[in-house]
Amino acid sequence: MTLTATRPSTTAPPVSRKxxxxxxxxxxxxxxAPGLVLFTLFLAAPIVYAGYLSLRKVKVSGLGLGSKSRxxxxxxxxxxxxxxxDPDWLPSVYRILGYGLVVVPVMLGLALxxxxxxxxxxxxxxxxxxxxxxxxxxxxVPAVVASLLWGFLYLPKVSPFGYAxxxxxxxxxxxxxxxxxxxxxxxxxxxxxxxxxxIVIYTALKAVxxxxxxxxxxxxxxxxxxxxxxxxxxxxxxxxxxFVFSMIATLQVFAEPMTLKPLSNTISFTWTPLMKVYRxxxxxxxxxxxxxxxxxxxxxxFILSFGFLKLVGRRAFHQEES
Amino acid sequence: MRNxxxxxxxxLLGAAYCLLPVVWVLIAASKSSSELFSxxxxxxxxxxxxNLADLSGYRDGLxxxxxxxxxxxxxxxxxxxxxxxxxxxxxxxxFDFPGKGFVFNVILAGVLVPGVILAIPQYLLLAxxxxxxxxxxxxxxxxxxxxxxxxxxxxxAAAVPGxxxxxxxxxxxxxxxxxxRVVxxxxxxxxxxxxxxxFVAIWNNYMLPFIMLGNDKLYPLTVGLSSLLNxxxxxxxxxxxxxxxxxxxxxxxxxxxxxxxxxxxxDLAAGGVKA
Numbered sequence: 161m162t163l164t165a166t167r168p169s170t171t172a173p174p175v176s177r178k179x180x181x182x183x184x185x186x187x188x189x190x191x192x193a194p195g196l197v198l199f200t201l202f203l204a205a206p207i208v209y210a211g212y213l214s215l216r217k218v219k220v221s222g223l224g225l226g227s228k229s230r231x232x233x234x235x236x237x238x239x240x241x242x243x244x245x246d247p248d249w250l251p252s253v254y255r256i257l258g259y260g261l262v263v264v265p266v267m268l269g270l271a272l273x274x275x276x277x278x279x280x281x282x283x284x285x286x287x288x289x290x291x292x293x294x295x296x297x298x299x300x301v302p303a304v305v306a307s308l309l310w311g312f313l314y315l316p317k318v319s320p321f322g323y324a325x326x327x328x329x330x331x332x333x334x335x336x337x338x339x340x341x342x343x344x345x346x347x348x349x350x351x352x353x354x355x356x357x358x359i360v361i362y363t364a365l366k367a368v369x370x371x372x373x374x375x376x377x378x379x380x381x382x383x384x385x386x387x388x389x390x391x392x393x394x395x396x397x398x399x400x401x402x403f404v405f406s407m408i409a410t411l412q413v414f415a416e417p418m419t420l421k422p423l424s425n426t427i428s429f430t431w432t433p434l435m436k437v438y439r440x441x442x443x444x445x446x447x448x449x450x451x452x453x454x455x456x457x458x459x460x461x462f463i464l465s466f467g468f469l470k471l472v473g474r475r476a477f478h479q480e481e482s
Numbered sequence: 483m484r485n486x487x488x489x490x491x492x493x494l495l496g497a498a499y500c501l502l503p504v505v506w507v508l509i510a511a512s513k514s515s516s517e518l519f520s521x522x523x524x525x526x527x528x529x530x531x532x533n534l535a536d537l538s539g540y541r542d543g544l545x546x547x548x549x550x551x552x553x554x555x556x557x558x559x560x561x562x563x564x565x566x567x568x569x570x571x572x573x574x575x576x577f578d579f580p581g582k583g584f585v586f587n588v589i590l591a592g593v594l595v596p597g598v599i600l601a602i603p604q605y606l607l608l609a610x611x612x613x614x615x616x617x618x619x620x621x622x623x624x625x626x627x628x629x630x631x632x633x634x635x636x637x638x639a640a641a642v643p644g645x646x647x648x649x650x651x652x653x654x655x656x657x658x659x660x661x662x663r664v665v666x667x668x669x670x671x672x673x674x675x676x677x678x679x680x681f682v683a684i685w686n687n688y689m690l691p692f693i694m695l696g697n698d699k700l701y702p703l704t705v706g707l708s709s710l711l712n713x714x715x716x717x718x719x720x721x722x723x724x725x726x727x728x729x730x731x732x733x734x735x736x737x738x739x740x741x742x743x744x745x746x747x748x749d750l751a752a753g754g755v756k757a
Contacts, residue, residue, distance in 0.1 A: 187657050188577035192585065195570035198626035203592050206603035213603070274496050282486035283493055293743065294497035297504065300735040302686040304704040305728050308711055309503035312510065312725065317519045320506075355500065408594060415688040419708050422715040434689075441602050442693070450602055458599045465594050 207458070213451035214239050239452035243440075248430035249453075255342065256432050260410040262346040263353075268402055270350070271357035272395075276387050278358075279365040292362070296355035303352060307419035310348045311336075315423070336424035345427075348416045353409070357402045364398040365391060400472050404465045411461050414438070433457055504732065511729040515722040533726040545727055547699060548706035552685060553734070554617070555702055559624035560681035564634075567627055567676050571634025572665055576642060586635070592628030605693050619694035620702070624684045630676045637672025638665070674745045685735060703731045 217235035243249060274295055278288050298306065314335040316322040322332035335344045368391070376386050392399075414434045421427045429443070430436040433453065441450035510518060512530040521527065537545050573579075574586055604623050608614050613622070642665050650660040666673070688704045695701055698709065707727055714720040 185579065188573040188579045188582075190657075191569045191573035191577075191661070195566050195626065195631055196585070198566065198622075199589070199592060199628070201607075202604060202623045202626050203595060203600060203628070204588075206600045206607060207595070209607060210599070210603040213606070270496070274493065277489045277493050280489060282489045284490070287490055288493060291493035291497040293740075295500045296743075297736065297739065298500050300682065300739040301504075301732060302688070302704050304686075304688050304708050305731055306503065308707060308724065308728050309507050311711075312721075313503060313506060313523075315519075318510075318523050320523050323522060351500065351503070354496075404594075412599070415704070418688070418692075419711065422712050437602065438689075438693075447602065447606060454599050454602060458595065461599075462591075462594065 210451045210454050210458075213448055214455050217448050235448065239448045240456070243449045243452045243456070246436070246449075248428075248436055249433070252430050252433045252436055256410065256413065259342055259346055259349075259413065259432075260407065262343065263349045263410060264403065264406045266346075267350045267353045267406060268357055268399065270354045271402070272361055272392070272399065274354070274358045275361035275365060275395075276391060278362055279391070280383055280387070282383075292358075296359055298352045298354070299356040299359075301352065303348070303415040304419045306352050307345075307348050307416045310344070310351065311420050311423040314344055336420070336426060338426045341420075341424060341426045345413075345416050345420060348420075349409075349413070353406065357406070360398050360402055361395050364395040368394050400469070404468060407464055407468070408461055411457055411464075507725060507729045507732070511722075511726045513722070515719045518722055518725070529722075530726075533722055534730070537723050537726045537730065540723055544698065545706065545730075548701050548703045549731070549734075551617075551700060552702040552704075552731075555620050555624065555691070556681045556685040559621055559684045560677050562621075562625045563627045563630055563680045564673055564677040566625060567630035567634040568638075568666060568669060568673055569661070570631045571636075572638045572642070572661060572669075574631070574635045575638035576644070576647060576665075589628045589631050593632055595628075601689050601693050604690070608694065614694050615696050615700065617700060620687075620691045620700075623690060624680070624687070627676075627680050627683075630680055633672065633676050633679070634669070637669050637676075641668045641672060671745065674742070678742060678745060681738075682735075703727075707731065 215235055215237070216232050217239065219231050219233045221229050221231070274291075277283070278292055281288075283291070301309075312318050313320075316332045316334065319332060319335075325332045333340055335341070372390060373386055376390060381389070412434055413432045417427050417431045417435060421429075421431075429439045434457065437450045437453045437457070440446045440453065506523065509524055509526045511533055513521065513527040514529040514532070517527050517529070570589075574582065574589075600623070605614060605619075608619050608622070613619050646664060646668075647660060650664050655663070685702075686704065687702075688708070691700075691702050691705050692708075695705065698706065701709070707724065710720060710724045710727060714724050
């Protein structure tokens with residue numbers, strides 16, 4: 161650390177100002193240094209390395225024995241071709257699309273509804289405080305633990321709903337069977353994410369001066385039209401950000417299906433694209449193909465998030481663009 | 483009037499949905515392994531103490547070691563990451579220097595990089611220098627948080643007036659001292675938020691430690707619990723231990739969560755904490 165003092169000294173001759181000001185110019189870099197070094201080592205370098213690996217392959221010469229017989233050579237785009245034509249790839253992509261179509265609208269819809277209900281202040285403070293904390297609570301529960309808890313609750317013998325339906329002589333649906341498992345996993349994500357997004361939207365609503373609503377009320381606007389015409393447009397930047405973050409989270413679903421896997425034989429080892437990356441890298445020992453798939457997922461993430469931000473006029477980051 | 487009843491009902495339904503698994507695990511952890519699948523799921527039993535003893539006894543208290551590991555990863559990781567975020571955010575908010583726009587845009591892009599995409603190349607890089615399967619493999623990548631830097635920049639811009647920095651300089655304080663004694667305290671509320679974000683993110687992380695660690699003595703709770711669940715598939719009596727372990731793992735986070743809930747005011751778009 162070279163954050164030495166830069167004493168302003170009124171008696172110093174003008175000549176000494178030059179080194180002092182060049183030392184001053186170094187100060188922001190010194191403060192940034194640890195962050196930038198770590199960023200380079202653990203974000204930038206891995207990205208570059210993944211890109212590099214995705215273009216390499218191992219060439220086995222001779223009988224493949226001895227340390228010199230396996231060499232890494234240039235592979236062109238063959239890893240990409242191999243990875244994208246893997247019969248497990250497209251199903252995992254479709255699955256994640258379906259999963260995202262369920263999770264994102266339901267989770268953000270519920271989060272917006274709960275935030276508006278809390279903000280409307282029509283519920284006694286004790287009750288809304290209790291609801292706010294309860295709904296936010298799942299944010300503190302790791303995805304692995306959440307999947308584990310729901311996984312047990314999905315088992316017909318454990319589920320209280322299965323028990324209730326049983327009483328009426330109806331057999332409960334097998335939630336971990338192939339026709340329901342997508343919704344079962346989606347439910348874990350919705351349960352875990354609604355509260356966090358609700359707090360984001362609720363915080364944005366709190367920042368609005370209430371006088372805005374007062375005048376609308378005097379004009380005879382109903383609570384519903386205040387919500388629709390004033391509140392939702394005001395929280396739009398927050399909704400856009402939660403949407404982008406939810407989309408990114410959808411593309412990297414891993415912990416939930418990995419945890420539920422032992423409880424259900426309908427979840428394959430390539431259930432999501434990221435699970436396929438894991439299988440390729442660590443089960444098949446093919447890091448090259450795994451790197452290619454990682455790059456594809458990362459590029460898709462960038463296109464989706466930047467594309468969406470562009471589409472909505474980059475309103476979300478508007479305060480940062482000045 | 484009708485409106486307020488509907489609002490209350492909907493909020494309570496939402497709360498019930500969110501509390502259901504937590505209530506369930508509290509009850510399920512009190513059952514013996516034969517009761518877990520045979521008694522009504524919401525009927526409590528009396529075996530909690532026995533289950534806790536079983537959990538503690540599992541491989542000489544391996545579970546508690548997982549908990550200590552998790553506290554180390556999340557506590558140290560979040561503390562270092564918050565400090566580094568504060569330094570970077572302060573530099574980006576309060577100094578003008580060549581390359582500032584570039585650095586900020588790169589960090590902003592880093593916010594959108596899915597962390598899990600990085601896990602495999604991070605593993606390969608750390609394997610190359612022999613750091614996989616050590617505490618460092620999980621700690622080092624969690625020291626850097628682009629989102630933390632982004633938030634810290636906004637907090638610094640909002641909470642630290644330029645005049646005060648000027649005054650501190652005129653009083654002869656070094657830049658480092660100004661940062662530690664003037665800037666950090668002014669950013670305190672914001673930095674608590676950064677810390678909490680990173681703490682929860684590391685505590686919840688699964689893929690990174692799952693990939694990095696082979697020795698189960700180094701596992702955090704998430705990886706440990708999922709490995710226990712895997713054993714349950716062949717040894718159903720393990721399920722009681724898994725359920726009890728899940729319950730115990732919730733206690734510290736929920737305690738932290740209630741203690742610090744007033745700091746959870748998240749404004750993603752403006753990035754700020756509204757005081």
